[in-house]
Amino acid sequence: MEVIGVCGSPRKGGNSEQLLELALRIIAGEGIRAEKILLAGKQISPCRACGKCREERDGRCHGHDDDLVPLLPTIYDADGLLLATPVYFGAATAEMTAFVDRVGYVSRANGGLLSRKVGAPIVVARRAGQNFTVAQLNYFFLINGMILPGASYWPIAFGGAKGEALEDEEGVETIESLARNVAWLVKKIQK
Ligand SMILES: Cc1cc2nc3c(=O)[nH]c(=O)nc-3n(C[C@H](O)[C@H](O)[C@H](O)COP(=O)(O)O)c2cc1C
Numbered sequence: 001m002e003v004i005g006v007c008g009s010p011r012k013g014g015n016s017e018q019l020l021e022l023a024l025r026i027i028a029g030e031g032i033r034a035e036k037i038l039l040a041g042k043q044i045s046p047c048r049a050c051g052k053c054r055e056e057r058d059g060r061c062h063g064h065d066d067d068l069v070p071l072l073p074t075i076y077d078a079d080g081l082l083l084a085t086p087v088y089f090g091a092a093t094a095e096m097t098a099f100v101d102r103v104g105y106v107s108r109a110n111g112g113l114l115s116r117k118v119g120a121p122i123v124v125a126r127r128a129g130q131n132f133t134v135a136q137l138n139y140f141f142l143i144n145g146m147i148l149p150g151a152s153y154w155p156i157a158f159g160g161a162k163g164e165a166l167e168d169e170e171g172v173e174t175i176e177s178l179a180r181n182v183a184w185l186v187k188k189i190q191k
Contacts, residue, residue, distance in 0.1 A: 001186055002033040003080035003118070008096025011086075012040045015124040015165035019157055020084035022172065023122060023179035027080075030183035035074070039095040042067035046094075047101040053109040061106050068102055075103055080118035080186045081146070087125035087133050100140045107144055115145035118185045120178055124171075126160035149185045151178035 005024045009016040017038065024034035043066045052062035059076060061069055075081065085096040092100075107113040119141030123133045134154050141148055155178045157171025158164070165171060 001031075001190055002035065002078045003027050003082060003182060003186060004035050004037060004075055004078040005082040005084060006037045006039065006096075006099060008039050008083065008085035008093045008099065010040045010093065010095060011162070012038060014086070014162050015157070015159040016084040016086050016122065018163065018166055019122050019124060019171070019175050020082060022166075023082055023084075023175050023182070026176060026179035027183045027186075030180075030187070032079075032183055032186055037071060037074075039093075039099060042095075044068045044095060044098045044102075046098045047105055053106045057110055059106065059110050059113060061102050063102075068099065072103065072106060076107070076113040078117065079190065080120075080182055081114070081141075082120050082122060082182065083137050083140075084122035084124075085133060085137070087123060087129035090129040090132055092123075092133050092136055096137075100137070104140055104144050112145050116189065117146050118182055118189065119144075119146035119148055120151075120155060120182050122155050122157075122175055122178070124157045124159055124165045126158065130154070130156035147185065147189065149178065149181035151175070151181060
């Protein structure tokens with residue numbers, strides 16, 4: 001069993017990454033392999049709608065030769081996918097958007113490589129935009145046939161400067177409960 005946590009912030013060591021690490025630690029504590037992938041510093045271009053993934057149907061992205069291509073098998077082999085992003089102008093970052101567009105399109109071109117995996121978002125913002133961004137990521141999970149756990153609140157936290165999200169007590173409790181539910185669900189689905 002494995003859960004992959006992807007962080008879409010361009011800022012390494014920031015709030016999204018810290019909350020993602022918190023969640024992955026809890027999941028690892030439940031005996032599930034937990035791996036973090038940072039999009040920061042990686043070259044991940046937007047989908048260019050070449051349609052080659054629909055022609056080739058080999059589970060690969062043929063539109064680019066960038067840092068996402070070698071990550072795809074890891075994503076599709078996992079049992080769960082956590083997507084952590086800060087809010088940028090009311091939505092997920094450009095990095096996260098490029099990631100979900102390509103991972104989702106290749107999945108759908110190949111009969112649903114993400115189908116029945118567990119999916120969950122973690123969203124942080126200084127002031128506003130978390131709910132919309134949670135919805136944005138949940139739409140991605142749902143159209144890809146994934147299964148979503150809830151948490152003690154919507155999986156959001158508040159924080160601007162690095163480290164502030166960990167001071168949001170309710171946000172931290174929410175992400176902890178999300179992580180426990182992700183682990184629970186991954187184990188149930190594996191039975
Ligand atoms: C380009 C940009 C756009 C942002 N847009 C928003 C926004 O719409 N709402 C908000 O509350 N915070 C916004 N922020 C603040 C970040 O969401 C906030 O600092 C967050 O904690 C950053 O997460 P990170 O540390 O994981 O990078 C924005 C920051 C940047 C750099």
